[in-house]
Amino acid sequence: MHDSVYDLAGDDPRIAKSLRASLTKLAEGPDGLLKEMAEGVLHGEIDLRQAALSEAYGNEIGVALDKFTVYYDTLDQDERNALAGQAEEQLDVLLDGPATLSRSPQE
Structure with a gap:
C-alpha cells in the first residue's frame, strides 16, 4: 500500500486498516476509475492524496462523497449517532478482531 495512506491515518492503526478495507472494496467494485485508483494505491503506485486532488x-x-452527503443529510440525529457507533465498532473489529474470536475452547 502506498505510504500516503499511512500518512493520512496518522498514528491510528484502525484508520490505516479502515482505509485499506475501503480501498480493497473499491478495487473489487465495478467503478472503472475508482477501481483503477484503489488498485494503484494498494499496489503502492499511486499517492492517495495526489489521486484525490487529481x-x-x-x-x-x-x-461519491456527494452521494454520501445527500444520504447523510437525510438522517436524523439518532440515525447519525447509530451510524457513527457502527463505524467505531467496525474500526475496533479491524484493530482487535471480532469479539467472538476471544471465546475459550471449552465453550
Missing part, C-alpha cells in the same frame, strides 16, 4: 480521480471521488 483531475483523473478527483471528480469521481467528489461524486
